[in-house]
Amino acid sequence: MLAINNRKGMTLIEIMIVLAIIGGISALLLPRLTGSMDKAKVKETKIHMGQISNALQMYYTDCNKYPQTLEGLTTQDPNCSNWGPEPYIKNIKDRWEHDYVYELNGSEIHLKSYGKDGREGGSGYDADISLDDL
Template sequence: MESPTTIPPVRLRWNACQRGARRRGMTLIEIMIVVAIIGILLAVVVPPLFGSEQEAKQTLQKTALRSVANGLEMYRLNNNHYPSTDQGLEALVTRPSGFPEPKNWRPVLRQSQLLDVWGNEYVYISDGPSFELISLGADGEEGGEAFEADITYAEL
């Protein structure tokens, strides 16, 4: 016969499992380690994403600049001249007044295409037989470097 103070081995195992089951969640140190790891990952991953976004916008802007230039060419084919500097790019959307008057005017662009990808107006200059078309870049000001540099149609 067993002594009354002896606990069966099965009972010990049950208590060991029960103690482990009561410990739920993470300690403060474990949480701090997880937060630190997430912070390090964000510091490594996020900055390149912003650079690639600006690079993508520049590429998109070059495509948009070509579209506006194609609209100017269509206008010239229909009317035998480009819109004057005074008539501006608005002549590609609404019938312009003043000289030179378009003979076969049709809209060739949508109003939304008259702004660059940063929401700025293009710089348009025409001397008659040719034109200059410029996007002032991300900063919307003349000059600039990197992503703020001007993008001219002639340089594409």
């Protein structure tokens, strides 16, 4: 009889080598990918802060005052007859899903995101972002 060596599939060693190569490539690319994602979130937060600033100006135009909290942009103010009918903005969280810091001093508004870590101060992607940074 003639023996035919018909080999189908891969051996365990070959599979482990492929997985090691994929793991090595992933280990090299993962830090760059997460850094790019954080950089994008900083840019998105700045854009979103600009949108909130515009919504605050529209609210001021309609109600002749700024809201006491950012929730005033999403839910109707009973003290403003010109509010709505749609919310001025739907999302009032930064791109890390942290609340913005909103302060109203008379007619002066301050809006800030505490960055990736959600705490005041920091550097890099943890740095605070304010309207002045736009």
